[in-house]
Amino acid sequence: MTPNRRRARLWPAAVAIVLLTASAALCADEHPLLSCMQEELQLSLENLVGPDGTKPYFLQYSVYDKQEMFVSASLGALTADYANHSRSLDVDVRCGDYALDNTRQIRGSEAGFDYGHSATSLPLNGDSLATRHAIWLATDNKFKAAVKRLAQVKANLKVKVEEEDPADDFSREAPSTHIGPWVSHTADREALAARAQRLSQRFRDFPLIYSSSVSISGGATNNLHVNSEGSRLQFGRTAWRIGIQAGTIAEDGMELWQYRAFDSATLEGLPDDDEVMKAVDRVIAEILALREAPLVEPYTGPAILLNRASGVFFHEIFGHRLEGHRQKDVEEGQTFAKKIGEPVLPEFLSVLDDATLRRFKGVDLNGFYEFDDECVPAQQVKLVTNGVLKSFLLSRSPTRGFTQSNGHGRRESGATVVARMGNLIIESQHQVPFDELRQMLISECKRQGKEYGLLFTDISGGYTITERYMPQAFKVVPILVYRVYTDGRPDELVRGVDIVGTPLTCFSKILCTADDPAVFNGYCGAESGSVPVSAISPSILVEQIEVEKKQKAQDRPPILQAPIAEEKGALGAAQN
Amino acid sequence: MKTLLISKQPMRSLVVLGLALVIRVSVPAQAEMNLDKELRADVVLRALVDELQRDHSGLALEGLERPYFIEYALADASRASVSATLGAVTSRNEYRNRSLRTDVRVGSYELDNTNFRSGGYSFFGRAGSSSGAAMPIQDDYHAIRQAIWWATDRDYKAVVEALVQKKAIMESKLIEDKPPDFSREQPVVNFDERAPVELDLAAMEAIATVVSAVFCDYPEIQNSNVTLSAGSGNRYLVNTEGTRLRFAGLRCVLSVSATVQADDGMKLSDSFLIFGNTPDDLPSPEQVIQRCHDVAARLLALKNAPVLTSYSGPVLFEAEAAARIFARQFGYSFAGGQRAVGSRAGPDDFANKLNRRILPRFMNVVDDPTLEEIEGVPVLGHYEYDDQGVPAQPVTLVENGRLRALLMSRNPSREFTQSNGHGRGFMGQPRAAVGCLVVTADEGLDAATLRQELLEAAADEGLEYALRIASLGGVGDSAGRFGGEGFSPLVMYKVYPDGREELVRGAEIARIDLKAFKRILAAGDTPYVYNTPASEGQTYAVPALLFEELDLAKVDRDYNKPPILPSPLARKDQEVTALP
16 A cells, blocks of 8 residues: 555544634745735625625635746757746635525526636736726626526526426535635756756657647746635646657657646756657657557457556546536436445556545655645545546535535636636556456457457547537547457557547446556646646546547648758768 | 828829730849858758658649649747736736748649639638648758658649639539639749847837726726737748848837727727837837727727717718728728639629729729838838739729729739739638728818818708717727628717717618719818738728718617626725736
């Protein structure tokens, strides 16, 4: 058992510690903006009243201050180099009461839930007057919209039959107070640009790779929240990424690409040049191999998803379906809405989401946070225990049987909060060394009479269709897939693989896992915008997966030789 | 520097009916030497030219046509933008980039892949390198060529396919008689001195901050914004006919906008734009600040002005209002060129109105991008070569009220087979557009006489008062059609026979059609010079216009009421703290 998992088991203690530090806080480095927000909040709460006497029962101001930078280079030359600072305000106003408020879904209308995007730009500095002005105006607009919508909600309730899920609209939570340090970064953009140039130079020797880049991006984000329940929060994080991208076109016109990323909470935590260069070389080797690889044949049979690939798979196919609001939204498929207490996975598997986890096996986790965007402390949530569904990911929007948030209400500035994943963790009690899992794959192939099984070593995030009116199908994009032959031939890379099938069946057919949990760090896009997430999973062996050949683009490879090939030719000539 | 003295004589243009040819000696020896020198010194230019020549001779797919023409447009620029509100910066952006447009044509000048619309996608060339190889922002010869090569290859494959489809549609629809797809023009070689690619963001921030602070004095102004955007760098245009151009410098725009809300909820917005080649060209902050105070004062007056619910009768448009309604009505109509195969004809197409009267007999219109200044105001629509490398030329569009010519890019029509130097749109596909449109009236009237004429027209209708519109206001540019058909003028006055004037607000004009312009009663003797950033910069110099009859009415809009709480600017004991 890893130290991380031990910590995970002790989750009530972990939560207690977070709460303790939260209440103990309030130190000197509080950003002056916070008291400005607090004062405006108070003024608005005390004085805002609509023409019909409606007052807000809840008000929250959230400020997201982002200082980001991005450098990218291709073939040793810089292609992008910029920095950006933004400070945006989100105002959440609720009218009505906790049981029924303006955020209730309006049934039978296209509007449904209100996922409107509206952030206000705040001044980046200067005196407080301009900031107060912006807060004042945004609050007035939001309050009027809330009053209007509450009337619509009430009218809608009168004309529709009773809802299937009669949960309240907003959960009551204890306020959080915590003042962490205001984080910043002092990255030397010029040095990072030089680094990206250096790393991207390697591609210049490979004219068959038609597009390539190495980018370094990241920065500091600070969150400030105050709400009418007494929450007052300041916390921040830094995040950095090195991305390696390469693309080419196979002779038959199929577009192929590879992407590798390194994420770290700190700039210093990023791997050194030697390690990144190794990854560049691997990307080069893999994409050139893909270019020559045979096309996949339609296949239904056993497969291994390597740890990180399995993490993406669980995130896309499983995790999104456990988001609380999907159990409530009448437009949703509600795959798991009524399956609490029922087995949804093999008995040896458990799934949790633990946003309090900072690091796993030395890797910084993207999905770590201190508080969610509704001021609720991050928590560890047991979603599936020994195969049985126990809970959902929950924001402050309660759903049947769940009245409290579990700290998963997240958003990107400007979006409306919904339940999202943080660090999704797959745990297995039936784990074997990877080599053994491979042997099991081969045995399973023989049992099913298959000549080969598939090994997915890399999957990029796909999209998941969760709406009810769409088929409950899913698609993730496998980037590296090998055939593992039963007769001992070496593994063979194939290209053009698309996974098809239905999600629930796929998960019930997991046979075993390896003992090699690893982290996939990424950014997840959904209704409430893009949020940083992680998935941790061991490699999994599935009894049956269905793949087909993907549609290929029609353009043929370039007609003329790449200029960098000519350059090499010219250099060669010069040397002769 | 040329200055246009607005004369009562219509200007004679070099190009009448687009038939005259501009005779140019093809690239003289001096230019040849110049070109060699520039190619040695400018890596971007060299990469463009070398890749152009290689792709032109080398691109071919078996059994399909080779390109007969390739053109590259590349913008190499630093761009920066600063927004400020109430003395504080709200956004600050700065980036350096190089963007490329490729125009690959297969077939021939007579029939090629362009002017074709199929399945909602228009094959007008494509902006290259958006995916695939990114364009370096450093002077790396081979890496730049790599990006150009990739974009050209993608473009070639798309246009080859488009031509096959186009020919099939033409055959199935029996389209035989159509104008050529592309006009033949003389190549030009000209190099501006390479401009530096740098901007002083701190200086820009200082300007935006100090100007935006003006509105702190006006708590009734609900929203205000000052944005200063600037670009600095060079643009390149090269094609396989031999055109080699480098344009230096980009532009800088200061925009100011402000909004008040009347007690009945009606929002009233005003804005202005000031252009310069660099932030140094802008008027002094004191002058801009004075304009902001004027805007604020006018908005406050309007906030309390009575609502005009309806009016039908003569209307005098002055200054900016006159220029903008003219721009909106005619900005696109004067653009000539053929319709794409597969698209439908419009009834208002000016090609059908040639030699017909579209304005009163006393009015003339010339588009002359060679003008640099009119009445002391710099012309934003000035250029020496258009975005297809054709030299700018004055074109007489309307003579004594009759439509005589259209603005032409290299996209010919049946009537006009050559470009007259009005192909605009550097990074988008160039198409015919206004450069500097100058409207004049024979025997134009001075302001006082014009107002007298207005009153007489009103009296003739039996009206108690007439209407004068001094400004359209609003935020953003309404020279284009995207603003819908109507106008909601900002500053309107009821003008009474005794000379008394009353400021009113609220009434809107649903539509002003061509017939209304044709029946204009009189026009002023001095143009208002209206600059807009549309189509790489356009200028409309238009005198005051007296319309015989227009209908205005207040439209009920779903306005929120004014804010419930008073503005922080109006709080008595507001503590002001510094925010890092």
